[in-house]
Amino acid sequence: MPDLRCAGNGILDPVKKHIYIYSPSSAVRDKASFKRGVKRLQTLGYEVEVDADALASHQRFAGDDATRLAAIHRAAASGADVALVSRGGYGLSRILPGINYKAVAKSIGKGTHFVGLSDFTAFQMAVLAKTGAVTWAGPALGCDFGTAAAPDDIMEACFDDLITGQGEGTGWKLPKHAITLIADGASATGAAGQFNIKNAVLWGGNLAMLSSLVGTPYLPVVPGGILFLEDIGEHPYRVERMLTQLLHAGVLAQQKAVIFGQFTGFKAVPHDKGFKLPTVVAWLQSQIKARVLTGLPFGHVATKVLLPVGRQITLAVEGRDAFLLWGHP
Amino acid sequence: MPDLRCAGNGILDPVKKHIYIYSPSSAVRDKASFKRGVKRLQTLGYEVEVDADALASHQRFAGDDATRLAAIHRAAASGADVALVSRGGYGLSRILPGINYKAVAKSIGKGTHFVGLSDFTAFQMAVLAKTGAVTWAGPALGCDFGTAAAPDDIMEACFDDLITGQGEGTGWKLPKHAITLIADGASATGAAGQFNIKNAVLWGGNLAMLSSLVGTPYLPVVPGGILFLEDIGEHPYRVERMLTQLLHAGVLAQQKAVIFGQFTGFKAVPHDKGFKLPTVVAWLQSQIKARVLTGLPFGHVATKVLLPVGRQITLAVEGRDAFLLWGHP
Numbered sequence: 001m002p003d004l005r006c007a008g009n010g011i012l013d014p015v016k017k018h019i020y021i022y023s024p025s026s027a028v029r030d031k032a033s034f035k036r037g038v039k040r041l042q043t044l045g046y047e048v049e050v051d052a053d054a055l056a057s058h059q060r061f062a063g064d065d066a067t068r069l070a071a072i073h074r075a076a077a078s079g080a081d082v083a084l085v086s087r088g089g090y091g092l093s094r095i096l097p098g099i100n101y102k103a104v105a106k107s108i109g110k111g112t113h114f115v116g117l118s119d120f121t122a123f124q125m126a127v128l129a130k131t132g133a134v135t136w137a138g139p140a141l142g143c144d145f146g147t148a149a150a151p152d153d154i155m156e157a158c159f160d161d162l163i164t165g166q167g168e169g170t171g172w173k174l175p176k177h178a179i180t181l182i183a184d185g186a187s188a189t190g191a192a193g194q195f196n197i198k199n200a201v202l203w204g205g206n207l208a209m210l211s212s213l214v215g216t217p218y219l220p221v222v223p224g225g226i227l228f229l230e231d232i233g234e235h236p237y238r239v240e241r242m243l244t245q246l247l248h249a250g251v252l253a254q255q256k257a258v259i260f261g262q263f264t265g266f267k268a269v270p271h272d273k274g275f276k277l278p279t280v281v282a283w284l285q286s287q288i289k290a291r292v293l294t295g296l297p298f299g300h301v302a303t304k305v306l307l308p309v310g311r312q313i314t315l316a317v318e319g320r321d322a323f324l325l326w327g328h329p
Numbered sequence: 330m331p332d333l334r335c336a337g338n339g340i341l342d343p344v345k346k347h348i349y350i351y352s353p354s355s356a357v358r359d360k361a362s363f364k365r366g367v368k369r370l371q372t373l374g375y376e377v378e379v380d381a382d383a384l385a386s387h388q389r390f391a392g393d394d395a396t397r398l399a400a401i402h403r404a405a406a407s408g409a410d411v412a413l414v415s416r417g418g419y420g421l422s423r424i425l426p427g428i429n430y431k432a433v434a435k436s437i438g439k440g441t442h443f444v445g446l447s448d449f450t451a452f453q454m455a456v457l458a459k460t461g462a463v464t465w466a467g468p469a470l471g472c473d474f475g476t477a478a479a480p481d482d483i484m485e486a487c488f489d490d491l492i493t494g495q496g497e498g499t500g501w502k503l504p505k506h507a508i509t510l511i512a513d514g515a516s517a518t519g520a521a522g523q524f525n526i527k528n529a530v531l532w533g534g535n536l537a538m539l540s541s542l543v544g545t546p547y548l549p550v551v552p553g554g555i556l557f558l559e560d561i562g563e564h565p566y567r568v569e570r571m572l573t574q575l576l577h578a579g580v581l582a583q584q585k586a587v588i589f590g591q592f593t594g595f596k597a598v599p600h601d602k603g604f605k606l607p608t609v610v611a612w613l614q615s616q617i618k619a620r621v622l623t624g625l626p627f628g629h630v631a632t633k634v635l636l637p638v639g640r641q642i643t644l645a646v647e648g649r650d651a652f653l654l655w656g657h658p
Contacts, residue, residue, distance in 0.1 A: 027602075057602065059601065059602050059603050059604035060601055060604045061604075090566045090570065093573045093577075094573050097577070212571070212573070212574050213574070213577075214544035215543035215544030215548075215578035216574060219544075237389060240422075240423065244422045244423050244541070245541050245543070245545060248422075248542075248546065248547065249544035271356070271358060271389055272388065273386065273388050275388035279388065283423075
């Protein structure tokens with residue numbers, strides 16, 4: 001296994017890296033977190049540029065549709081090393097037809113990494129579908145760098161690895177129930193607990209956003225891919241319903257692996273009577289041939305890794321150790 | 330305008346009409362409502378047959394997948410005048426591939442009316458997509474006939490009209506803001522407040538279920554249709570996101586009219602800052618040429634009409650009076 005860099009051994013480049021903050025989704029209400037986030041990035045040694053409309057507000061949105069589209073296009077034209085969303089929320093779905101995808105892909109080609117999560121998944125999927133360009137599933141400014149307590153070490157180390165070009169991959173410990181799943185599936189597919197899937201495109205993000213794109217021109221077609229998923233505030237029965245849509249639409253049958261990140265912020269109810277998230281994961285494994293893994297440290301949680309959406313990677317599993325490896329750019 | 334029969338002038342047939350109660354979705358937890366519902370239907374003069382597994386329970390479901398599929402197929406084989414779901418909830422999505430659609434369509438051809446709502450929308454859409462057969466959006470046993478207070482008059486009258494074959498259509502008063510929408514759209518499409526759309530297929534139901542079928546083989550393709558929608562517990566931003574999926578998938582551009590039923594049970598939050606359901610309706614009207622109407626008495630509310638899903642109907646609007654007319658079978 002290569003030396004994974006998310007443990008934070010990055011040495012800062014003598015030239016300050018440039019981060020562009022913009023708001024394509026919901027309006028920023030927690031301005032204290034926003035300010036703390038900017039300050040934190042500056043403390044880490046980055047040059048931070050804030051978009052003129054980063055704090056705009058129109059209804060729930062960070063400005064009306066034209067304002068948010070213009071912010072995205074300014075981020076693409078910024079020449080920054082990272083274009084980082086201030087927050088998620090809701091707002092990208094309805095402006096997907098107005099995005100200049102060529103301009104976004106061009107800026108990615110020149111070295112700008114688009115980073116974000118949650119609602120941002122809509123943008124990432126659309127960019128992948130329309131151009132094949134790679135974006136990054138990762139933190140948002142306010143909730144990750146602007147926390148009242150110190151930001152998460154691993155998240156910051158992974159972010160630093162991305163911005164300094166030192167990231168080669170990421171790894172995590174599979175939960176014990178995931179091992180069971182692998183073992184269960186393994187009778188059909190090979191040795192349990194040890195396998196590699198090479199040269200597969202990693203893609204995914206927020207499940208609600210992914211399922212909301214099925215049947216539209218903004219969901220990429222990724223045969224033989226590795227799909228990762230996370231969500232917040234969605235009861236397991238809704239998670240299953242969203243997975244069912246991906247299943248019945250034929251998306252899951254095309255995948256080589258499906259990796260569950262963190263599903264948080266939902267409430268079990270007495271009506272569930274044993275219907276839990278692991279029930280859903282086990283059901284999914286019974287429906288598809290793809291490897292189903294769990295425990296990926298990504299989602300609406302503090303400890304999150306950064307993941308290249310749209311990039312060819314290798315998934316390697318050895319016992320309870322799982323790795324997503326993408327090597328150097 | 331014809332004499333609308335939902336006001337309850339039905340005279341009962343001397344032969345008792347036969348109602349078959351079954352549970353294709355969530356487990357029945359409120360057994361008191363279930364019993365009251367059965368009794369109420371008997372009091373109304375119907376012969377009520379209860380499926381052997383109507384009260385089955387497995388996790389959240391009214392029995393495991395095989396049990397619920399068997400219940401659906403028993404309902405189809407029952408020869409009843411009406412096959413009525415005990416309740417909605419969740420459970421149909423994942424068993425859609427296992428339904429014998431030919432058998433369901435055959436029973437519909439022989440006179441069985443399948444009635445239900447909410448999760449049942451998945452069944453209705455799949456039946457329409459696979460066979461073109463007509464089902465009915467309408468009440469469920471527990472929450473409509475089994476209420477602790479007296480069941481709703483209009484709902485019962487409409488149900489009686491269906492079962493006695495006397496229903497010709499339904500009508501409602503458009504809310505004032507809907508009139509504004511019609512007037513706004515009318516500059517492009519003709520006289521405001523008075524129009525007919527003839528020979529268009531009525532379809533729709535629960536919006537969450539509809540959007541969860543986009544991209545799958547279970548969403549019917551209905552060019553030139555009249556689409557009605559309702560939902561419960563979905564914030565307007567989620568309603569908009571679901572509509573956006575239907576929009577970007579090209580479903581809404583095919584419709585001649587989109588009719589909003591009742592959207593209930595969600596909580597506005599301070600973050601909304603003026604983003605309300607009417608905001609979403611106005612936004613939708615700005616995106617499509619179809620007529621957008623509101624106020625249809627259908628959804629998770631007591632006063633609900635019955636609507637033939639998949640049937641050719643006429644939509645007639647005169648001032649604030651709207652009618653959905655389907656004539657006699």
